[in-house]
Amino acid sequence: MPYSYEYPRPALTVDCVIFGLDESTQLKILLIQRGHDPYKGSWALPGGFVDMNETLESAALRELYEETGVKDLFIEQLYTFGNPDRDPRGRVVSVAYYALVNLEDHPVVARSDAEGVAWFPINQLPRLAFDHWEIFTVALNRLRAKVRYQPVGFELLPEKFTLTQLQKMYETILGVEELNKRNFRTKIQKMGVLKEVGMQTGVAHRPAQLYSFNKEKYEQLLRDRYYDLLKRGMDFEI
Amino acid sequence: MPYSYEYPRPALTVDCVIFGLDESTQLKILLIQRGHDPYKGSWALPGGFVDMNETLESAALRELYEETGVKDLFIEQLYTFGNPDRDPRGRVVSVAYYALVNLEDHPVVARSDAEGVAWFPINQLPRLAFDHWEIFTVALNRLRAKVRYQPVGFELLPEKFTLTQLQKMYETILGVEELNKRNFRTKIQKMGVLKEVGMQTGVAHRPAQLYSFNKEKYEQLLRDRYYDLLKRGMDFEI
């Protein structure tokens, strides 16, 4: 037992909630099957202990890569879970991260500490280890809140996508019946953050315009909007 | 050194960014002057080490009370700061919390580990210990973002307040010149989350209607709005 401290310390871990979209129509998260106790054999969020010389974010990315083979993504800190009894091994505090990815771009491979890796539809999740269900719930709520005021979700779609795919994505994330096609399109178009990038081919119906996300324009919009917001004051969107 | 672990562990602390409003017109935060090294004598956010049997939130509330005498407030988790070099004593990860309080309701007293306690206007902050300036910045941005879509901020005002005070509060938090009085009032009134609670007295001008925040109505609104949001779909407020 080489590491000693004057006062007791909680262990520190990171966990990742990785959302992926399947065919624009099913929202999934990435889970691993634990290879060790506690909860050996159970499904859990990818994650693990933070090393002494890495940032929390690198720890999350490292564990994610080590356990699932998934890399090159933008993660965002979600929340820190620190209930004293959340881990049977003792006091373990976990910093949770989340990310959105395009499913096809991220093949998964089970690796260290994981017996298996798989994408699960969010409404057919298995029983999860630790308090990972709670972490997932917080992440889903955050995603749903975020999607309403940021063009989040472009990360979930392939590079080129149709407006119908985009709309389906929103319906999926929000868990909504059906948005009005006309109004959805008007709104999106008016924002001007899409650019046309060719036509769909080989479909048994009128081919759709393909779009990609115009990141420069989006960031410009964000900047403009910032001053606009300052001028306009509060919105109280509730 | 009685506490030993197989692997090294970061120390875990909590820090609190407590916002208060002075005369509806100056936004302040609560700082302590450190009584020990490192940064002895410097101003810093109240905070300290997490005990093994308390939640993160209780740790934050406990430290806040121990160092400043402030208690009975609703804190919300802000972000977790974990850069390997953020503390000269070694690896220390800190979970930051923030809260809004009414200045008058919360007298401050310097206590354990603190040589002094004081409210500082946010645009006249002293040099802060550790990365506490960064933590403050994140908190301020969060507050500004939050204020736009939630009737946050009622906590900052006294029980009974005038619409002008409310408007001044928004102007202060957002750091804005002046919101349009007519439109501000229309918007707030239409929300229906205020209830009239008497009249101002003893002022050298037309006395203002006093209001208090109708919490039940607000929560009802939140619930209704939830279904509305589901129906309406995304807003993309940017």
Add this chain to the structure above:
DNA sequence: TCAAAAGTGTTATCATTACACCCATGG
């Protein structure tokens, strides 16, 4: 020629903005 999905026109309603004006009080 038909099914399937893409895509457009239009209108009523509601919210937002930008003004200018009147009102009640204490000193």
Add this chain to the structure above:
DNA sequence: CCATGGGTGTAATGATAACACTTTTGA
């Protein structure tokens, strides 16, 4: 009676919601 802040009327503009319709493709 006037300075001070409290409080309202209103019209132009823009956003949103709700519907129904036309277009283009492969099979």
